[in-house]
Amino acid sequence: MAPFASPSPVSVVRSAVDGELVSFCASHRTRLLEIGEELAPAMDALEAMLSGGKRLRPTFCYWGWRGGGGADGDARVVRAAASLEFLQACALMHDDVIDRSDTRRGLPATHRRLAALHTEHGWSGDADSFGEGAAILIGDLCLAWSDEMYQASGFAPEVLQGGRAPFDAMRTEVMAGQYLDTLEQVRGTESREAALRVMRYKAAKYTIERPLHLGAALAGRLDALGGVYTGYGMPLGVAFQLRDDVLGVFGDPGTTGKPAGDDLREGKRTLVVAETLERADSGAADRFRSLLGTPDLSEASVEWMCALIEDSGALKACERLIEEYSEQALSALESPELDGSAREPLRWLVDAATSRTH
Amino acid sequence: MAPFASPSPVSVVRSAVDGELVSFCASHRTRLLEIGEELAPAMDALEAMLSGGKRLRPTFCYWGWRGGGGADGDARVVRAAASLEFLQACALMHDDVIDRSDTRRGLPATHRRLAALHTEHGWSGDADSFGEGAAILIGDLCLAWSDEMYQASGFAPEVLQGGRAPFDAMRTEVMAGQYLDTLEQVRGTESREAALRVMRYKAAKYTIERPLHLGAALAGRLDALGGVYTGYGMPLGVAFQLRDDVLGVFGDPGTTGKPAGDDLREGKRTLVVAETLERADSGAADRFRSLLGTPDLSEASVEWMCALIEDSGALKACERLIEEYSEQALSALESPELDGSAREPLRWLVDAATSRTH
Numbered sequence: 001m002a003p004f005a006s007p008s009p010v011s012v013v014r015s016a017v018d019g020e021l022v023s024f025c026a027s028h029r030t031r032l033l034e035i036g037e038e039l040a041p042a043m044d045a046l047e048a049m050l051s052g053g054k055r056l057r058p059t060f061c062y063w064g065w066r067g068g069g070g071a072d073g074d075a076r077v078v079r080a081a082a083s084l085e086f087l088q089a090c091a092l093m094h095d096d097v098i099d100r101s102d103t104r105r106g107l108p109a110t111h112r113r114l115a116a117l118h119t120e121h122g123w124s125g126d127a128d129s130f131g132e133g134a135a136i137l138i139g140d141l142c143l144a145w146s147d148e149m150y151q152a153s154g155f156a157p158e159v160l161q162g163g164r165a166p167f168d169a170m171r172t173e174v175m176a177g178q179y180l181d182t183l184e185q186v187r188g189t190e191s192r193e194a195a196l197r198v199m200r201y202k203a204a205k206y207t208i209e210r211p212l213h214l215g216a217a218l219a220g221r222l223d224a225l226g227g228v229y230t231g232y233g234m235p236l237g238v239a240f241q242l243r244d245d246v247l248g249v250f251g252d253p254g255t256t257g258k259p260a261g262d263d264l265r266e267g268k269r270t271l272v273v274a275e276t277l278e279r280a281d282s283g284a285a286d287r288f289r290s291l292l293g294t295p296d297l298s299e300a301s302v303e304w305m306c307a308l309i310e311d312s313g314a315l316k317a318c319e320r321l322i323e324e325y326s327e328q329a330l331s332a333l334e335s336p337e338l339d340g341s342a343r344e345p346l347r348w349l350v351d352a353a354t355s356r357t358h
Numbered sequence: 359m360a361p362f363a364s365p366s367p368v369s370v371v372r373s374a375v376d377g378e379l380v381s382f383c384a385s386h387r388t389r390l391l392e393i394g395e396e397l398a399p400a401m402d403a404l405e406a407m408l409s410g411g412k413r414l415r416p417t418f419c420y421w422g423w424r425g426g427g428g429a430d431g432d433a434r435v436v437r438a439a440a441s442l443e444f445l446q447a448c449a450l451m452h453d454d455v456i457d458r459s460d461t462r463r464g465l466p467a468t469h470r471r472l473a474a475l476h477t478e479h480g481w482s483g484d485a486d487s488f489g490e491g492a493a494i495l496i497g498d499l500c501l502a503w504s505d506e507m508y509q510a511s512g513f514a515p516e517v518l519q520g521g522r523a524p525f526d527a528m529r530t531e532v533m534a535g536q537y538l539d540t541l542e543q544v545r546g547t548e549s550r551e552a553a554l555r556v557m558r559y560k561a562a563k564y565t566i567e568r569p570l571h572l573g574a575a576l577a578g579r580l581d582a583l584g585g586v587y588t589g590y591g592m593p594l595g596v597a598f599q600l601r602d603d604v605l606g607v608f609g610d611p612g613t614t615g616k617p618a619g620d621d622l623r624e625g626k627r628t629l630v631v632a633e634t635l636e637r638a639d640s641g642a643a644d645r646f647r648s649l650l651g652t653p654d655l656s657e658a659s660v661e662w663m664c665a666l667i668e669d670s671g672a673l674k675a676c677e678r679l680i681e682e683y684s685e686q687a688l689s690a691l692e693s694p695e696l697d698g699s700a701r702e703p704l705r706w707l708v709d710a711a712t713s714r715t716h
Contacts, residue, residue, distance in 0.1 A: 028530075035534045035559060038541055094498060098491035123544035124651075130544055133456035136494060137537045140452060143498060144529040147505045151522055157515030164509055171502040172386075176393045179400055179495045186481035186488055201393060293482075 009345030010059050010352065013081070016073065017058045020082040021050055024149055041117050042138050045110050049089045049142075052105045057084040057211045059349070060233070064215025067342030068225055077218055079153035080163070084170075084211060086146035091174060093139035097132050098182065099266075111135035155218060163217040170210035177201030184269045190289075192278070195271040196238065203244075204237020224337045231332030232346065235325035240353040242322050245270040246315070250306060261302035267293020271321075275314035284308055326354050367703030368710065371420045371439070372413045374431065378440040379408055382507055399475050400496050403468050407447045407500075410463045415442040415569045417707070418591070422573025425700030426583055435576055437511035438521070442528075442569060444504035449532060451497035455490050456540065457624075469493035513576060521575040528568035535559030542627045548647075550636070553629040554596065561602075562595020582695045589690035590704065593683035598711040600680050603628040604673070608664060619660035625651020629679075633672035642666055684712050 025047050032039040058081035065077045095101070096109035103109055108116065115131025123130065150167060151160055181198045189195070212229035216222045248263035249272060263270060273292065277285050288308055291301050309315050329350050333343055383405050390397040416439035423435045453459070454467035461467055466474065473489025481488065508525060509518055539556045547553070570587035574580045606621035607630060621628060631650065635643045646666055649659050667673050687708050691701055 031530065032534055035531065036538050036555065038538060039534055042537055090498065094494050098487075098494060100487070118544060121545075124546055125544045129456075129458070130540065133540050134537060136452050136456060137533050137540070140448065140498075140501060141530065141533045143501050144505075144526070144533065147502075148522070148526045148529075151519065151526075157519040161509065161515040161518075164506070168502070168506045168509075171506075172389065172499065173393065175495050175499045175502065176390055176397055179397060179492060180394050182488065182491050182495070183396055186476060186483045187479075188482055197394065 008352075009063060009348050010055065013059045013062045013078070014055045016075075016078045017055050017082040017085065020075075020079045021085060024079075024082070024145070025050065028145065041114070042134065042141075045113050045135075046089065046138050046142060048107070048113070049093060049104070049110060050085060052107075053085065053088065055085065056207055056353075057088060058082055060208050060211035061215040063342050063345050063349070064212035064225070064229060065219045066215070067212075067229075067338045067346065068216040068219030068221030069339045070215070070219035072341070076154040077215065080150050080155065080160075080214070080218060081211070083146050083149035083153065084214075086142045086149060087171065087174075090139040090142040090146070091178070093135050093142065095178070097135050097139075109135070110138060114138075159218060159220070162220070162222070163214050166210045166213035166217055166222070170206055170214070173201045173210070174206040177206065185267065189269050190274055190277050192271060192274045195269060195274045198269075199238050199241045199271065200234065203241035204234045206237075207240065208237040209233030221337075225335075228332055228335040228337055231335075232329045235332075236329035236350055236353060239322045239325035239329070239350075242271060242318050242325075243354050245272045246318055246322075249309060261297060261306070264292060264302060264305050265295055265297045272309060272314060272318055275317050276309050276312050279312040279314055279317075280308055284312075322354050326350050366710075367421060367706050368413065368417050371417045371436070374433075374436045375413050375416045375440040375443065378433075378437050379443060382437075382440070382503070383408065386503065399472070400492060400499075403471050403493075404447065404496050404500060406465070406471070407451060407462070407468055408443060410465075411443065411446065413443065414565055414711075415446060416440055418566050418569035419573040421700050421703050421707070422570035422583070422587060423577045424573070425570075425587075425696045425704065426574040426577030426579030427697045428573065428577035430699070434512040435573065438508050438513065438518075438572070438576060439569070441504050441507035441511065442572075444500045444507060445529065445532075448497040448500040448504070449536070451493050451500065453536070455493050455497075467493070468496060472496075517576060517578070520578070520580070521572050524568045524571035524575055524580070528564055528572070531559045531568070532564040535564065543625065547627050548632055548635050550629060550632045553627060553632045556627075557596050557599045557629065558592065561599035562592045564595075565598065566595040567591030579695075583693075586690055586693040586695055589693075590687045593690075594687035594708055594711060597680045597683035597687070597708075600629060600676050600683075601712050603630045604676055604680075607667060608673075619655060619663070622650060622660060622663050623653055623655045630667060630672060630676055633675050634667050634670050637670040637672055637675075638666055642670075680712050684708050 025043070029043045032043050058078075061081035061084060062077060065074070066072070070077055092104060093110045096104055097111050101109050102112055111128075111131040111134070113131070114134035115127040118127040118130040147167070150163075153160070177198055177200075181202055184194050184198060209230055212233050213222060213226060216225040216229060245263065245268070248268065248270070249261065251260055276288060280288060288305060291297060291305060294301070330347060333346055383401075387401045390401050416436075419439035419442060420435060423432070424430070428435055450462060451468045454462055455469050459467050460470055469486075469489040469492070471489070472492035473485040476485040476488040505525070508521075511518070513521075535556055535558075539560055542552050542556060567588055570591050571580060571584060574583040574587060603621065603626070606626065606628070607619065609618055634646060638646060646663060649655060649663060652659070688705060691704055
């Protein structure tokens with residue numbers, strides 16, 4: 001996300017969330033090492049993954065709570081919000097295994113880290129298989145620790161129970177969304193609707209709507225605010241993902257951490273791609289289709305594809321959608337049900353999520 | 359486990375647990391298909407995995423509850439106990455990916471099922487990669503649904519909160535144990551202590567001790583019974599795993615579902631192996647070591663290895679340990695803290711877990 005004026009609605013949450021994650025990890029490292037000291041590299045890898053990221057889900061959870069009238073800086077909601085980072089860590093570790101990605105945020109992916117450990121020690125068997133197996137297990141640990149941290153956040157048990165509906169829905173939705181995404185890639189889907197569905201489940205609900213719902217539920221205000229947060233979170237989430245998809249094609253590697261054209265090389269079935277194939281003439285569409293997903297795509301081919309995305313009007317259509325969805329999100333914030341303290345931060349987040357350059 | 363006199367302490371729990379799993383899956387299938395109809399094969403694979411198995415963990419959870427004075431046939435404890443089957447389903451699906459196992463209980467492993475779906479539809483990309491990715495995600499769904507089902511079991515929120523300590527410990531321990539197991543394989547560890555540690559975390563705590571603790575906690579009797587169930591569950595769990603390891607070498611493929619010598623071909627670092635290497639003379643140990651983990655081990659080599667396990671005294675030592683540990687488990691049941699209704703079933707389970715032929 002773009003450089004923040006400090007303190008921003010993100011930065012205030014981030015430092016509190018970081019502190020809770022550090023303290024949870026410290027106690028759990030002790031427990032793991034009691035089981036076996038050889039678990040230290042697994043814990044190192046887990047902490048390395050947790051140390052990065054924008055803390056988007058905790059941020060929306062926190063402002064969902066404040067919008068429901070929850071108290072400023074309540075340590076319980078910070079812990080409940082931080083628990084979503086463990087879910088995200090699992091999702092990223094497992095995604096990287098599934099996609100065979102070598103890096104994550106410019107550092108070796110978890111399975112690559114553990115494969116390197118295998119090589120370094122000269123253990124028997126295949127280093128890559130060991131790395132993948134270890135990353136699957138460390139991801140599982142993150143998933144289990146997510147709800148452990150949520151349940152141990154300090155809220156009364158019946159309050160926590162009230163938050164389970166969004167908490168559980170979020171997990172089912174992100175895993176289902178990820179499965180559908182994997183499926184769309186191998187089916188080579190070209191429809192706008194399929195691309196939008198993946199965006200709704202993998203991005204909008206998971207990153208924005210459900211975390212807001214969770215915050216509202218913990219504040220005892222899900223009934224009143226559920227619709228407001230859906231009206232804000234769903235369009236914003238799609239706009240956010242669209243911005244991500246545009247950056248995945250055109251983005252500057254200096255700021256995004258991945259080379260321009262990366263999504264084209266990977267063959268991601270994004271809305272940008274669907275719009276391009278829909279709008280281009282059939283010859284150009286055929287060529288675009290045949291280049292999409294070529295791992296060693298040349299610079300020249302990337303340039304040609306980028307030009308087609310622009311010339312066909314697909315880029316402009318996506319930018320217009322980002323604009324429209326952002327407006328929709330902003331207008332949902334007019335609701336009188338929303339506590340005034342959250343209105344400005346939630347407005348700020350629309351801008352940050354859709355105008356960012358990385 | 360050996361054929362049961364019907365109704366046995368296992369069979370009464372099993373049918374109730376099966377019913378709760380079927381009903382949970384029915385409602386969650388509906389939710390998944392609302393997200394996308396293409397999720398049906400994922401749900402089919404999940405249900406196929408859940409439909410098998412001995413329901414050992416739910417059985418111990420249930421009798422842990424009864425031993426704490428919990429009521430006969432309480433639907434809430436059946437649901438909480440059944441939730442452990444989702445954890446087990448995740449563990450098995452992910453293990454099969456990690457070990458690249460083609461079958462599970464004589465049927466295609468989850469990742470093989472999904473790879474076949476890919477091939478059948480002629481989708482693009484690599485069928486095996488698709489299958490593995492899908493199995494990782496379906497396993498994640500199982501892990502998330504495990505604590506969802508637990509939290510929705512119908513107990514009061516504060517009662518559920520009281521069960522979280524064993525519930526959470528169990529998950530961390532099985533994942534840590536699985537990681538250590540993977541590590542011991544690649545390190546080619548030969549020590550008894552390392553083999554015992556994996557047995558304690560992967561088998562004893564996960565399969566027996568923690569499920570009993572969970573049942574006791576739900577009955578509000580963990581303080582009084584924690585030590586009793588540890589005294590019963592830890593030796594029984596190690597004895598159970600030892601029986602499994604002996605069957606993995608000598609077992610009749612007709613009853614175990616895997617060929618004799620299978621664990622030798624896989625190169626599993628079991629206590630049976632550690633005892634053999636410790637006891638055999640150095641020439642025989644070297645030969646045994648060089649054969650261990652050879653995927654295409656001949657019948658003759660398997661026979662030679664089996665003979666060494668017997669002749670070295672390793673088999674007898676393991677059988678003696680099974681005997682001793684079973685005695686220890688039985689004597690823990692003398693505790694006056696234990697509700698009398700659970701004593702006979704828990705005794706029966708010692709016999710069933712250690713004398714079984716498959």
